[in-house]
Amino acid sequence: MADQNVAQILTAFGKIEAQLTAQNRTLSELAGKVDKLEKQNIQLVKMIQEKTHLDKSMQQLDGEGKVEVTRRLKVLEDKSKKIIDMLQAGGIGGKKRAWP
Numbered sequence: 001m002a003d004q005n006v007a008q009i010l011t012a013f014g015k016i017e018a019q020l021t022a023q024n025r026t027l028s029e030l031a032g033k034v035d036k037l038e039k040q041n042i043q044l045v046k047m048i049q050e051k052t053h054l055d056k057s058m059q060q061l062d063g064e065g066k067v068e069v070t071r072r073l074k075v076l077e078d079k080s081k082k083i084i085d086m087l088q089a090g091g092i093g094g095k096k097r098a099w100p
């Protein structure tokens with residue numbers, strides 16, 4: 001009877017050891033996946049930071065571009081007003097220039 005109990009205990013220990021081995025293998029696989037995800041997260045953080053930096057740069061350029069366009073439009077508007085004023089001052093039927 002004692003031999004039978006020892007055999008059952010040894011069998012139980014063997015099953016427990018097999019389960020622990022399987023769990024260790026699973027834990028190792030999970031640890032590898034976690035490492036891979038952490039590396040991907042680091043890359044994503046870098047990409048987001050670069051995009052944020054580029055967005056800020058683009059916004060600054062957009063603002064500068066709008067200022068430049070506004071300035072140029074103002075210059076064109078001023079020139080157009082001067083031309084209109086000159087035409088009105090000279091009259092519609094005023095002197096005609098002879099172009100060569």
